[in-house]
Amino acid sequence: MRSxxxxxxxxxxxxxxxxxxxxxxxPRELAPVMVSGVQPGxxxxxxxxxxxxLWVLGTMTPAPKRIEWQSRETGRVLDDAGVVLLxxxxxxxxxxxxxxxxxxxxxxxxxxxxxxxxTLREVLPAATYARWAVLRARYLGNDDDIEKRRPLFxxxxxxxxxxxxxxxxxxxxxxxxxKKLARRFDVPVEIAEVEATVTEPKAALKAxxxxxxxxxxxxxxxxxxxxxDVAQMAARANAWAIGDLATLRALPFTDHGPAxxxxxxxxxxxxxxxxxxxxxxxxxxWLDAAEKALAAHPQSLxxxxxxxxxxxxxxxxxxxxxxxxxxxxxD
Numbered sequence: 001m002r003s004x005x006x007x008x009x010x011x012x013x014x015x016x017x018x019x020x021x022x023x024x025x026x027p028r029e030l031a032p033v034m035v036s037g038v039q040p041g042x043x044x045x046x047x048x049x050x051x052x053x054l055w056v057l058g059t060m061t062p063a064p065k066r067i068e069w070q071s072r073e074t075g076r077v078l079d080d081a082g083v084v085l086l087x088x089x090x091x092x093x094x095x096x097x098x099x100x101x102x103x104x105x106x107x108x109x110x111x112x113x114x115x116x117x118x119t120l121r122e123v124l125p126a127a128t129y130a131r132w133a134v135l136r137a138r139y140l141g142n143d144d145d146i147e148k149r150r151p152l153f154x155x156x157x158x159x160x161x162x163x164x165x166x167x168x169x170x171x172x173x174x175x176x177x178x179k180k181l182a183r184r185f186d187v188p189v190e191i192a193e194v195e196a197t198v199t200e201p202k203a204a205l206k207a208x209x210x211x212x213x214x215x216x217x218x219x220x221x222x223x224x225x226x227x228x229d230v231a232q233m234a235a236r237a238n239a240w241a242i243g244d245l246a247t248l249r250a251l252p253f254t255d256h257g258p259a260x261x262x263x264x265x266x267x268x269x270x271x272x273x274x275x276x277x278x279x280x281x282x283x284x285x286w287l288d289a290a291e292k293a294l295a296a297h298p299q300s301l302x303x304x305x306x307x308x309x310x311x312x313x314x315x316x317x318x319x320x321x322x323x324x325x326x327x328x329x330x331d
Contacts, residue, residue, distance in 0.1 A: 034167040034234060036066040039241040041174065042248070043329035044073055044301075045309060047319055052294045054085075056316065058306035059175065060240035062168035062233060067241050069174050074301065078178075078185045082297025086175055087304075088192040088286035090278040111208050113148045120147050120154060124219070131223050132158075139165060139226075151219035152263050155256070162226045166234055175303060187301075190293075192285040198273050207269050215263035221256040229254055240306060245329065253307050287318055294324070 045056040055077045078084070114123055121129050132154075139161040140146060146154050160170060182189050198204050225233075232251055239247035265276045293300040308314045320326045 034064040034066065035238050035241045036064065037068065038070050039064075039067045040071050040073075040243050041069055042240060042243045042245055042306070044077065045316060045329060046327040047290070047294065047316065047324050048327075049294060049324045052298050054290055054294050054300050054302055055081075056302050056304055056309065057174065057178070058240070058309045059172055059303055060237055060306050061172050062163045062166075062170050063173050063237050064241050065167050065169040067173070069177050069241075074178065075181060077299065077301050078181050078187055080299050081182075081185070081187050081301050083293050083300045084178060084182045084187055084189045085286070085289050085293055085300065085302035086179065086189050086191050088282045088289075090194050090196065090282050092196050092198060092275065092278075112150060112153045114150050115211070117148070120149070120151065124151065124216070128216070128220055128223070131227070132219075135162070135223060135226055150213055150215060152213055152215040152260055155215075155219045155222035155260070159222050159226060159256070162230060163233065166230050168233060168237055178301070178303060190289060192282070192289040194278065194281040194285050196273065196275055196278060198275075204269060204273065208267075211267060211269060213263045213267065215260070218256060218260035218263045221254075221259045225254055225256050248306060249310065253310070255307065283315065283318070286315060287322070290315075290319060291322070 041060075042058050045058070047054040047056060055074075057071070057074060114120075120132060124132065135158055136143070136146070139158055146157060149157070163170060179189055232254075236248060236251050236253070238244075239251065261279070264270060265278065270276050290302060293302070304315055309316055311317065316326050
């Protein structure tokens with residue numbers, strides 16, 4: 001899963017002293033060996049009904065940083081595709097002009113910090129803070145400002161630093177390449193998008209700045225993932241790059257993202273603005289867009305995160321429940 005930071009910062013910006021901590025001796029860290037060069041990624045899933053086919057390409061984030069994705073199979077599909085469904089997303093806007101949004105930006109940035117100037121040492125349980133201190137020293141060094149961050153945002157910065165150290169890339173490498181290929185084949189590109197508008201953004205931003213988030217679960221799951229899952233992330237990324245579906249199925253997939261998203265969307269403020277419904281709305285928008293593509297075109301292409309493809313209750317399972325035939329590629 002890609003970083004949830006864009007949505008979290010959109011919510012925070014919808015208007016638009018060193019701490020000495022004893023640290024345990026650090027074990028020697030061996031960087032995982034990552035694949036590099038031109039790689040094909042996985043083969044395509046097939047969703048079909050009444051002779052129309054939607055080919056689905058699984059994406060992976062994080063992915064190996066030093067690869068160049070190239071897929072002849074995807075090129076052959078695009079040569080005869082009617083549309084490319086690039087993904088799904090939610091956008092959070094505000095009922096204000098650009099200038100007013102720029103004037104509110106400093107307040108939005110301040111909203112990333114704990115209310116009342118509290119530090120992570122003060123808001124976290126002692127055992128959790130001790131784990132954080134070890135990982136912070138390893139991946140972030142002497143970044144004093146991060147001690148003022150809400151646990152949610154501190155965890156995201158730590159996660160980004162850890163995967164960079166492992167030779168992984170947080171960006172979706174496939175989407176820009178597919179978009180470029182679609183232009184070459186003159187195939188229209190669509191994104192299933194839902195929008196939410198925050199009313200009275202000044203008041204909402206002020207309320208968010210003073211609201212304590214229930215983000216301890218997000219923080220601890222992020223620490224869990226960094227402590228135990230970096231090697232697994234690297235193995236998944238390598239397997240995805242070379243198209244090793246059997247290994248992808250065998251490797252357990254853990255994700256701190258839902259807990260972190262819930263920390264924001266389960267607040268009273270988010271519920272008042274209707275933001276808590278965004279994940280379900282995004283899912284419905286993608287499924288509706290996929291059905292539209294299948295009805296309108298003999299052949300089309302869609303991108304989905306690999307984790308979503310492999311989930312028993314993921315998007316492809318939902319299409320199967322709507323009566324479409326779903327076929328995985330051969331291992």
